[in-house]
Amino acid sequence: MDLAADLLRVLGHPLRLKIVEFLRPGERCVCEIVPAVGAEQSVVSKHLALLRHVGVVACRKEGPRVIYWVRDPAAFTICDLAREVVSRRLAELAELAAKVRAVKG
């Protein structure tokens, strides 16, 4: 399904991943997200829009503020799994490097 690809592609950006991570403990205002991820306000706003479009996050207005949260906790699981895959791969590479050193030295 193409929509699944869209979801993964949208999650596949460092800043958006950072935003999703920051929302893990619970909902947050944009004014909290912006300093937390260390990017310009307009940039964060656009990334939030992308995350909204694919349904990863939702938002509501509260006075002048906008509060965002992650709709589906499975999004966190996806992030966790991605990190697991990466760290297993890094561990393999480290092991391989150690073997190479053992043969050389």
Place this chain on the structure above:
Amino acid sequence: MDLAADLLRVLGHPLRLKIVEFLRPGERCVCEIVPAVGAEQSVVSKHLALLRHVGVVACRKEGPRVIYWVRDPAAFTICDLAREVVSRRLAELAELAAKVRAVKG
């Protein structure tokens, strides 16, 4: 971690998702992958290279053929979760549409 974002971004392409799905039952030769996903050989080769670079798949040569497989089964779980998120979202939208129709009609 940026590498996790890379992984998700690479998985986030319809054709690459299709390739990963096709490899779910087990390893396959490029000459099987190409017709299965219905894309040009050079295109498939480049997408396989991307999947290799982020460590989703690995390959070995067998005579003139190259056999690919998915390194880490967690990649399948990521695909499954992405589809789950999408289908839950679609179900929500359908439910919402039904409510709208109920109010209107």
Place this chain on the structure above:
DNA sequence: TGCTCATATGCTAATATAGTCATAATAGAA
């Protein structure tokens, strides 16, 4: 109303990505 804070959107330039076509590289067979 006029002002300020918070957020979103338009526009532009830089960069990245994807597909197409041609060709290179490699292995095996004749």
Place this chain on the structure above:
DNA sequence: TTCTATTATGACTATATTAGCATATGAGCA
């Protein structure tokens, strides 16, 4: 060696994505 089959790579074009800046929108307050 020459031919063929299989896969990978390079050049090019088209399109998409991203960030930065300016500005619009909208809510609440003076």
